[in-house]
Amino acid sequence: MSTVTLHIERFDPTVDRKPHMQTYVVEVAEDDRVLDALHEVRWHQDGTLAFRRSCAHGVCGSDAMVVNGHNRLACILLIKDVGHEITIEPMRGLPVLKDLVVDMRQFFDQYRSVQPWLHAEPPPPGSRERLQSPEERARYDDTTKCILCAACTTSCPVYWSNDRFVGPAALVLAHRFLFDSRDEATAQRHDILDGRMAAWGCRTAFNCTDACPRHIKVTQAIEEVRRDILRGGD
């Protein structure tokens, strides 16, 4: 066991005029995650601390937050990898609802704006699966990994300054369908994506790629979307 010091940004907009930092000292085990330290606070020191979490192993996307300046999922980040002085803040660019809980509505609105579902005529009843070669399937594999945690979008400097930009996560979803050989809406998708608030908003800062807990090559995906728009599809 060892001791870590957590500096956590606290804010309840119904009570506080502005956010403030609060410090907690907690005992942790060698292999503990940052999420374990947060639980230690909420369960044993201060039950008012609000943060989302669910699966606790990096697949549900609930606990994205800013840890020592970087967007990370608290459940896959080990304390031994971040050190014993840990500053934790809510994701930037989305309104804070309480402490580390941000308002995800805008994020999911932007997700919906790229029409994130397969556009294809349903095959006639009774038909088998559509064929798709392993190579065609591999073409969009990377962007199917997205868990909608918003770590990428809230790391993007363009998004911080302009929340009408759909952000990297929505573009990742756009990529996932644009490059799916079964999708039949290429032109429609290009119309949605061909603008400064969508594919052309990216300034290739690569923050999103660094932030992605699923190791999706986010900036590359956005670049591929742009090239596809310029090419007018396949």
Next chain:
Amino acid sequence: MNAHHHTFDAVIVGAGGAGLRAAIECAGKVNTAVISKLYPTRSHTGAAQGGMCAALANVEEDSWEWHAFDTVKGGDYLVDQPAAEIMCREAIDAVIELEHFGLPFNRTPDGRIDQRRFGGHTRNHGEAPVKRACYAADRTGHMILQTLYQQCVARGVAFFDEYQVLDIAFGDSGEVAGVVAYELETGDLHVFATKAVLFATGGFGKMFKVSSNAHTLTGDGPAVLLRRGLPLEDMEFFQFHPTGIYKLGILLSEAARGEGGILRNAEGERFMERYAPTVKDLAPRDMVSRAMLTEVRQGRGAGPRKDYLHLDLTHLPPEQIDAKLPDIAEFVRTYQAIEPKTDLIPIQPTAHYAMGGIPTNTDAEVVRDAAGTVVPGLYAAGECACVSVHGANRLGTNSLLDIVVFGRRGGIRMADYAAGAPAPSASATEGAEAETDAAIERLTSSGGRVKVADIRSELQEEMTDKASVFRTEESLTAAQSTIEHLRSRYEHVGIDDKGRRFNYDLTEALELGFLLDLAETLVAAALARTESRGGHFRDDHPLRDDANWMKHSLVRRGSSGQLTVGYKPVVGGKYLPMERKY
């Protein structure tokens, strides 16, 4: 407390695979709301890894009857066979439909859905393992959850995200009248008057210390119904998955063994050859978990405390691990600082899946008694329900199948019912609203000093210690008295957060109440069942006893507060019980 009132024809509680699949059937037909305490894409369906079985026969000869046989045998003959036949027959269309919805399955060289082996799934009634599991790398559940959510978005389904259902109300004739939900953002109550409710709240593995389950899997749906006088079925049957990450319990998919991974004891021996000579490491989970802990008991566990086993992937081609098992390889690297391509992985059984739950028929209608009397307007699907397709032990992949097949059937049935049923009376929800309000007020104003986390960790340790893979009358009696003690201490719980906004201190306290109720039912049913079957193994009654125990348990809480255990017969079929060898 502020309360808001809504009116819908149908309400779905929970937005994992079962809830979303039901929503696809209801939306557009009747006015439907989906209420979820999480954003839908956070649901634990997304953590399922390995695959979803269906006898497509894309890779090898297969038939849905073989799948049904495996399901019945895997469930140690406690499966209701007509339900298993429905699930395995409809599995084929269910997988094809998911492909049509856009799910990115892995593909064969000729472009069809690829399939791989999974535990307990065999060709021709047990001859050899068969490639039946359709999959998307080792994130099949993630892709099912994402795909179903995408389809709901496309259909404009009305979601109430981060609303937690805490109670249900019934009308004078016992029909559904509404649910009461707590809005996390504001702390307000929302009363949903509705003709029909489908519970799809998932599992309750968080009553155990070592568990693959999400923190949020606290059995809210089954616990709410238990409190309203309905029975829960087969609660004693809980699955312990063999390959949880040592100490953490995080799941390493059975697909690791489907792809050729091997379990080894401290001596490096492939011990499953002794327990299941034909299918070895791909035996059903209950058998593998018991074999593992038997190795530990006999001193062949690994590590300084000799308390874990090894999963060996080192002989697999590295590119196969990268392509087929990328996520679990990453979990091992993150949490164990181990490279699975070169190192053995420490593993132990982890509490994974509730076979039991809210009793339903094959249309996902909730039944209130052994005679199968339907509760009008009430449905349940997925892990929170018990159809029973999993019997005493679920086969790997059959949970993803269960959620789409019975989510769909429940959605269809509920939409039909809600279209014709009369509107509930406006006053029917008043009692549930007042009681929920009072329960919240009691917790937020309590001066109690008992901490939620302390009771919860004691519960979890006790359940893992005394009501897991091996049970005895002694261990279960001890667990029973511990739970009774914890329930009385729970009356004195106090919380720090007296506020209304994202008060997780409060919701965790409420969830602990649900877990305590369900742990009590699990132990009561386990104590009553003096035989060993599937996931329920009694050291003091080590044999299956078909003469006395071919029956499902039904636990309910009587008006005095005491639990009573009743039974109903297993619905048989063409497969007669035989010794379970693999």
